[in-house]
Amino acid sequence: MNHYSIGIDIGGTNTDIGLVSDSGQVVRRRRLPTTEYHTAADYMRAIGDTIQQLMAEQKLPSIRSIGIGAPNGNPQSGSIEADTPNLNIKESIPFREVLGERFHVPVTLDNDANAAAIGEMIYGGAKELRHFIMITMGTGIGSGIVINRQILHGSTGTAGELGHAIVQPEGRLCGCGRKGCLEMYASARGICQNYMDAAARVHQPLTAEAAQTLTCQMVGEAALTGNPIAVAAYDTTAYWLGIALANAAAFSAPEAIFLMGGPTRAGEALMKPLKHYFEDNLLFLYKNRIQLRFSELNLNEAAILGAAALGEAATSAAPHAR
Numbered sequence: 308m309n310h311y312s313i314g315i316d317i318g319g320t321n322t323d324i325g326l327v328s329d330s331g332q333v334v335r336r337r338r339l340p341t342t343e344y345h346t347a348a349d350y351m352r353a354i355g356d357t358i359q360q361l362m363a364e365q366k367l368p369s370i371r372s373i374g375i376g377a378p379n380g381n382p383q384s385g386s387i388e389a390d391t392p393n394l395n396i397k398e399s400i401p402f403r404e405v406l407g408e409r410f411h412v413p414v415t416l417d418n419d420a421n422a423a424a425i426g427e428m429i430y431g432g433a434k435e436l437r438h439f440i441m442i443t444m445g446t447g448i449g450s451g452i453v454i455n456r457q458i459l460h461g462s463t464g465t466a467g468e469l470g471h472a473i474v475q476p477e478g479r480l481c482g483c484g485r486k487g488c489l490e491m492y493a494s495a496r497g498i499c500q501n502y503m504d505a506a507a508r509v510h511q512p513l514t515a516e517a518a519q520t521l522t523c524q525m526v527g528e529a530a531l532t533g534n535p536i537a538v539a540a541y542d543t544t545a546y547w548l549g550i551a552l553a554n555a556a557a558f559s560a561p562e563a564i565f566l567m568g569g570p571t572r573a574g575e576a577l578m579k580p581l582k583h584y585f586e587d588n589l590l591f592l593y594k595n596r597i598q599l600r601f602s603e604l605n606l607n608e609a610a611i612l613g614a615a616a617l618g619e620a621a622t623s624a625a626p627h628a629r
């Protein structure tokens with residue numbers, strides 16, 4: 308018999324809800340506008356109703372689990388914390404309590420980078436691995452550290468913030484209030500800044516208007532066609548990311564480090580220099596022993612799959628072997 312689980316990806320703008328088969332297919336999905344809800348009760352009722360619709364359409368009497376990937380998701384309480392930035396709802400949102408009672412299934416919640424890591428482990432390229440790190444590249448940089456097929460949560464529940472490892476003391480000011488975090492050099496925003504710096508170095512600074520409309524996708528596409536300024540921007544990105552990943556390797560000695568997110572669409576323009584700088588900065592103990600790989604999950608489905616995988620990982624005592 309086929310089993311299905313629900314994966315929910317919560318963002319400040321949209322909430323994506325997917326019904327996922329146990330072979331990792333997103334068979335149905337719906338989108339709710341997160342911004343339209345102002346109380347936790349209304350929001351959770353809308354999500355619950357949507358889950359029920361998806362089950363009815365697929366003629367399912369039951370589901371196996373619900374997993375939720377969310378910013379500020381607290382895995383211990385199963386809630387989104389009160390006063391989460393970028394959410395209109397300012398009270399705590401107790402998903403585990405409310406959805407668990409309504410559907411009588413385990414409800415697992417974690418931050419989106421940890422969800423992505425578990426998604427890779429259950430449905431993607433890390434099915435056979437025990438120790439790996441997932442780096443999610445987007446507006447910011449997130450990371451999920453997997454040790455012995457378990458997410459590392461640490462004493463606070465919030466371990467795995469490699470995006471805020473300081474790579475450049477007194478460097479670019481980060482949103483966290485400190486200076487020189489990796490996120491400011493290798494996120495989508497960081498890559499745009501690297502491009503502007505590279506352009507200024509060859510005396511072709513961008514106009515204010517061009518700087519306003521520059522996107523990481525534009526830099527990536529230009530790098531793939533060999534544009535020297537874009538290639539230099541990705542080289543700088545790879546340099547800082549390579550150093551940060553070499554440091555992360557010294558901490559947990561993973562078998563592989565996966566990269567996911569929009570900036571990875573630049574493909575070899577990112578991966579080739581990254582492998583070079585990573586190996587160059589690795590301690591001898593780890594040289595040529597740690598793979599750098601792109602995620603094998605489809606980017607459009609990765610967040611839902613990751614969330615669904617959280618629930619699946621929690622319901623299976625033994626690691627999945629498919």
Ligand SMILES: [Zn+2]
Pocket residue numbers: 470471481482483484485488490
């Ligand atoms: Zn920071």
